[in-house]
Amino acid sequence: MKKILRSPAATAVMLLLALVLLLTGFVDSVRAALNLQESTIYESQLSTTSIGVTLQEDGKTYASGFGVMKVGAKDVAEAAGDKEFKIGKTYSLPLAVYNSGSIDEYVRITVYKYWVAPSGTATATGWFAGEGTKDRSLDPGKIVLADNVAGWVKDPGAETLERSVYYYQGKLSPGGDPVPFPQTVTIDSSIVKEVELSSTGTYLYSYDGAGFVLQIEVDAVQTHSGDAARKGSWGLWKES
Amino acid sequence: MKRNTAILLLLAAALVLGLTIGASGAYFTANDAAKGGYVLRIGHTPPIGEKFEDHKEVVITNEPDAATVFVRVKAFAAAKYQDKLGYTGSNWKKGLSGDFYYYYMLPLEGGTATDALHVSVSEVLPAGAEPGEKSNVIIAYESTPAIFTADGKPDFRTAWGADAPAAE
Numbered sequence: 001m002k003k004i005l006r007s008p009a010a011t012a013v014m015l016l017l018a019l020v021l022l023l024t025g026f027v028d029s030v031r032a033a034l035n036l037q038e039s040t041i042y043e044s045q046l047s048t049t050s051i052g053v054t055l056q057e058d059g060k061t062y063a064s065g066f067g068v069m070k071v072g073a074k075d076v077a078e079a080a081g082d083k084e085f086k087i088g089k090t091y092s093l094p095l096a097v098y099n100s101g102s103i104d105e106y107v108r109i110t111v112y113k114y115w116v117a118p119s120g121t122a123t124a125t126g127w128f129a130g131e132g133t134k135d136r137s138l139d140p141g142k143i144v145l146a147d148n149v150a151g152w153v154k155d156p157g158a159e160t161l162e163r164s165v166y167y168y169q170g171k172l173s174p175g176g177d178p179v180p181f182p183q184t185v186t187i188d189s190s191i192v193k194e195v196e197l198s199s200t201g202t203y204l205y206s207y208d209g210a211g212f213v214l215q216i217e218v219d220a221v222q223t224h225s226g227d228a229a230r231k232g233s234w235g236l237w238k239e240s
Numbered sequence: 241m242k243r244n245t246a247i248l249l250l251l252a253a254a255l256v257l258g259l260t261i262g263a264s265g266a267y268f269t270a271n272d273a274a275k276g277g278y279v280l281r282i283g284h285t286p287p288i289g290e291k292f293e294d295h296k297e298v299v300i301t302n303e304p305d306a307a308t309v310f311v312r313v314k315a316f317a318a319a320k321y322q323d324k325l326g327y328t329g330s331n332w333k334k335g336l337s338g339d340f341y342y343y344y345m346l347p348l349e350g351g352t353a354t355d356a357l358h359v360s361v362s363e364v365l366p367a368g369a370e371p372g373e374k375s376n377v378i379i380a381y382e383s384t385p386a387i388f389t390a391d392g393k394p395d396f397r398t399a400w401g402a403d404a405p406a407a408e
Contacts, residue, residue, distance in 0.1 A: 067274030
């Protein structure tokens, strides 16, 4: 067997086999490009399909690139007398997604939450774009999200301290209305009990000056061959 | 020759694998993302303002741009006079346990001041006291970071404990 494999003939056969496989692929593609009909006119029709998904906050899409969320700002703006984000209060995140492509799609949303030592400048009222060095000494569990989001199913298998994944139960069609993702966020008020005694005898609050960050990512995948597509793209297999 | 064979075999395998990977990664996908956050400010020691005429008038002022806090005040007098102090002031409430704490029932945001708490000491003075006689009433206050319930009401009882009145 070894002898056969080492022979130049075997090498030639393997190479030939590889070339045949390659050519077969090319030939398939080429055959698919033109369609000969029983007519004196050769027609070719080009139609393109695209997939797209877009995230919205408070009915508005973000500027291109990584959007900047206004976490809880809407609630603060609408609450008379509120000047800032309140520890312990539950804020709504008025998020939604819609199909901005031309084919049906399945979507999922991944929410990341963590603390940073903020870099750059926060606004006078405390909101910032989420930039900074992640502070792993602070507990992401103090950033509390809702487990139950109407219309979405949380994946317990994908849950980590910093991440939650929610799958939309259904498909999004092109041109359809945005689907709400009515998530909320609450900063656990127990953070004010986390203190260290300084060398001067005063208490330092561990979370003072820390920035909490929410990062939302929405993924879409085609519904055609949906189970295989979800498995291939997300590693998720759902029997239909 | 052996080396050439091995190279050719690797090349053939790579070609075949290359075709396979191309086929399995051919699903349409898309994504979008956003992030944002908020920088928390916790903890502060606002200065106390106090003046004395025929009573003590206590006003606590939080510094501009400081974090929001809750405050409470306690006046100390000689034990036998402690319960004879008189307190008046809007938005101030007596604690529930009889520890003589008075709680300011609004969050004290940066750059704002409490309403005045008037502490009457007239009952503390000895009967027939003459000018120049000494009496001592000490005003102490405490602050703690402001926290709220899920619906946004000040959560005095979690912040201070069972002595604090609940927010209205």
